[in-house]
Amino acid sequence: MKPPREKRRDARPRPNAAGRDRRRSGDAAPSHGLGSAPAATRPNPEAAQAVKPRARRSGTLPAETVPLILEVTPNEDYALLDSGSGEKLERYGPYRIVRPEGQAIWARALPEADWNDVDAIFTGDTDEEGMGRWRFPKAVLGETWPMRHDGIDYLGRFTSFRHVGVFPEQASHWSQMDALIRGAGRQVRVLNLFGYTGIASLVAARAGAEVTHVDASKKAIGWARENQEVARLGDRPIRWICEDAKKFAEREERRGSRYDIVLLDPPAYGRGPKGEVWQLFEDLPDMVDLARSILTDRPLAVVLTAYSIRASFFAIHALMRDSFAGMGGRVESGELVIREKAAGRALSTSLFSRWVGA
Incomplete structure (x- = not known):
């Protein structure tokens, strides 16, 4: 996969384009993923009132870049071929797939024949024979199938x-x-919280980092470990930990364990393996503060991605700048988008905010 292009835009940003439907805490089954969540608006008053007052950190705020649009374009591994009428047509390697996409409110660019020439369609119907909610117009595909990102092999699943x-x-x-990681000139430690199926962990491990991957779902951890073997990275140092992400970070803080890069990809709502409840607007401020607390004395980055939340990226941008006051560096915030091949439209998938060290 070619490196994504970065575009700075001067236009006023629209509210968050919502994204995923997956639960990173408690189940491998997604619940805040790419798809049909409505376009976001500002948080509702009830959610705002639930947040406890917090003391601000002192110090000069980091420099800032807003809005920053990070764009992925079509390549041999993946392409958004077309979108519209509430769906998207994608290509993963050789397979063409149709899935719901609530934000695709525009008209399709490709003719119906292209949308019918696909290998799998998510229908939403219940299949009593166990394959789930997919239809296979050509040949029945297995539950798992090979995929690749930038030379890293892994398993997709319907x-x-x-x-x-x-x-x-x-x-x-x-x-x-x-x-x-490659430019650090030293051993780098990466903590991937809410790690899901582990592609980010594999990218970090291949680059030479020591990785700790945390997810509350046993199924997700099993899938991620399987991906490590498929990627032929079994000899790379990755710790796979099934635990509530916040509890793990709190324990690492007490132990004095430190990381150079922390990845945060939390759900809007989720449950941990012991019934812990995660509410993003209530728990994210503490989570970001914990991420700062477990950084090394030469930190590289903290990356936060937020899907399916009713907020502008300015909300998490302000949170990140306040949380990293006195640390120097820069906070960059905006949206992640995928550039469509057929008509060149940009499909926004999520908000992000990342602190990058000086």
Whole structure:
């Protein structure tokens, strides 16, 4: 996958284009993923009132870049071929797939014949024979199938929640992380919280980092470990930990364990393996503060991605700048988008904010 292009835009940003439907806490089945979540608006008053007052950190705020649009374009591994009428037509390697996309409110650019010439369609129907909610117009495909990102092999899955185990827009963050690790000139430790199927962990490990991958779902951890073997990276140092992400970070802080890069990709709502409840607007401020607390004395980055939340990226941008006051560096915030091949339209998938050290 070619490195994504970065575009700065002067136009006023629109509210968050919502994204995924997957639960990173408690189940491998996604619940805040690419798809049909409505376009976001500002948080509702009830959510705002639930947040406890917090003391601001002192110090000069980091420099800022807003809005920053990180863009993934079509390549041999993945392409958004077309979109419209509430759906998207994608290509993963040789396979063409149709899935729901609530934000695609425009008309399709390709003719109906192109949309019918596909290998898998997510229908949403219940299949009593166990394959879930997919239809295979050509030949029945197995539950798992080979995929690749930038030379890293891994397994896709036709899950009953319309997801396939990878979120291509994240390539923007993966490319930056790879460069930071390779350019550090020293051993780098990466903590991947809410790690899901592990593609980010594999990218970091291939670049030479020691990786700790945390997810509350045993199924997701099993899938991620399987991906490590498929990628032929079994000899790379990756710790796979099934635990509530916040509890793990709190324990690492007490132990004095420190990391150079922390990845945060939390759900809007989720549950941990012991019934822990995650509410993004309530828990994210503490989570970001914890991420700062477990950084080394030569930190490289903290990357936050937020899907399916009713907020502008300015909300998480302000949170990140306040949280990293006195640390120097820069906070860059905006949206992750995928550039469509057929008509060149940009499909926004999520908000992000990342602090990058000086």
